Amino acid sequence: MLPSDDQKDRQKVTFKLPASLKANLKIRAAELRVDIQDAVADAMSEWKTAPHGEVPQVDTAGAPPFATWLTEASISQFKSECSDRGVPYVQGLAQAVTLWLSAHPSPRHQPLERATRRLIVCNQKGGVGKTAVTAGLGGAFAEDTELARLAGGAFPGDAELARVAALLVGKDSETGAPAALEADHEYEAPQLRVLLVDYDPQGHLTKQLGVKQLPANGPSLAKFMSRQVTGDIHDLIVPVDDERFGGRLDLLPSCQDAFLLDVMISAARNRQARLEHALEPLEAHYDVIIIDCPPSLGMAMDAAIYYGRERDGEREGQSGILIVVQAEDSSADAYSMLVEQIDDGMLDWRITTTYLGLVVNLYDARDGHVVTSSLNEWYALGEPRVIGVIPRRKEQREAARARRPLLAYDPSCAQSRVMRQIVKEIS
Structure with missing residues (x-):
């Protein structure tokens, strides 16, 4: 299948992301059958619309490098939003991924209709x-x-x-x-x-x-x-x-x-x-x-x-x-x-x-x-x-x-x- 114009325009960018968030993101993307780059792009977009006071701080101490592929426009918009909110890029991405995981729960954790x-x-x-x-x-x-x-x-x-x-x-x-x-x-x-x-x-x-x-x-x-x-x-x-x-x-x-x-x-x-x-x-x-x-x-x-x-x-x-x-x-x-x-x-x-x-x-x-x-x-x-x-x-x-x-x-x-x-x- 040929890549879309959006995929063709993507470039590699390196942030930092806590190892636990990276692991959970990888698992959740696989469970939901979405590309991990699409998940990150969606996370950044959803984070930008979240009210400032409702986004919790994430412990990012010692976060290792995390590379993904994004369009130049989405990178620019994300960095601009981080500057407006006064948070480092690593904190912004960690918050975005945390919110995305919360908004897209694992299909393994959907409630059942019968007794266990x-x-x-x-x-x-x-x-x-x-x-x-x-x-x-x-x-x-x-x-x-x-x-x-x-x-x-x-x-x-x-x-x-x-x-x-x-x-x-x-x-x-x-x-x-x-x-x-x-x-x-x-x-x-x-x-x-x-x-x-x-x-x-x-x-x-x-x-x-x-x-x-x-x-x-x-x-x-x-x-x-x-x-x-x-x-x-x-x-x-x-x-x-x-x-x-x-x-x-x-x-x-x-x-x-x-x-x-x-x-x-x-x-x-x-x-x-x-x-x-x-x-x-x-x-x-x-x-x-x-x-x-x-x-x-x-x-x-x-x-x-x-x-x-x-x-x-x-x-x-x-x-x-x-x-x-x-x-x-x-x-x-x-x-x-x-x-x-x-x-x-x-x-x-x-x-x-x-x-x-x-x-x-x-x-x-x-x-x-x-x-x-x-x-x-x-x-x-x-x-x-x-x-x-x-x-x-x-x-x-x-x-x-x-x-x-x-x-x-x-x-x-x-x-x-x-x-x-x-x-x-x-x-």
Whole structure:
């Protein structure tokens, strides 16, 4: 396509712009599918019409260079307006971009018409793979339907996992899984807007997705929960950038100050509701919020249990607890302790919390009788029922090493397909 006369007349000009504004401008322009130069030109034009007293000052200390392409007329008009207002060019541009971002909100933060699902992924035993399941389910909820179908859909193809999938959908395990389970090409990915919350101070989810933990001296989820900071918790959100998720997958990163969360909220009234109060401003913008819980039975876990309760008007199973276990005896012991805490919380707070199911992670029948018999015991439990069995394979470890979501790293692998199967089971 030939450039317009306006584009032909543009020349390169260098200003300064705070790094955070530059990053947000780049993301927002991409989300709205506008050229970043057009966004800057519009920002300058809109800024000129804004009343002087209503334009807030922006901290521009240490702002790095920012180059863009503008027409000579727009540059001249902008500089003239900066002189009239008595502000440096760097301040004028920072104000203009700030106003433009405010006037052109992210499509990811548009209010929803339905209630947000809240999924609590937990087990007080560490090392069972809660983080891997959280990230995998988030990707499966947000994934593009057509790309999911091309990857083979929801059911794994290897014989042992196909047998397990057959159990989950009520087929006869003696005759093996029917061919339809080998590749569910009719699978419909939900394509929902998803927020992953790294509630664990160790920050494994944050690190696995290639994001830095929040600094201990700045705002964080723990500080919002303890009301030590004010402001907009949206500012902490980081998008998980991969075309597979179409801008629908976000992360609230962890911060090491969460190690002190129990102390920070111990004196708060209704401390079990602290997580809900902190995340409530985000709920209108996401279809699903998934909490990656720490391996703990403290007050932080109480707050997560309360957050996942059944609210008035919700259908049963819309929100609730998803417990990740392994096919081993120690996992059964930890499960019993967690269930006791959940049941005590329901009694104390007079709430109903739904057990969405068990996910048996890192399963490999080649490990022998202990593993296969443990899996059978999880099935025999009945309620909560087993809703997924994730194989012990290399792809999840490789994805974590590559700092990428599993479904983006290898969407066709058995682990990815079981993640889709779990989403299908609880949708």
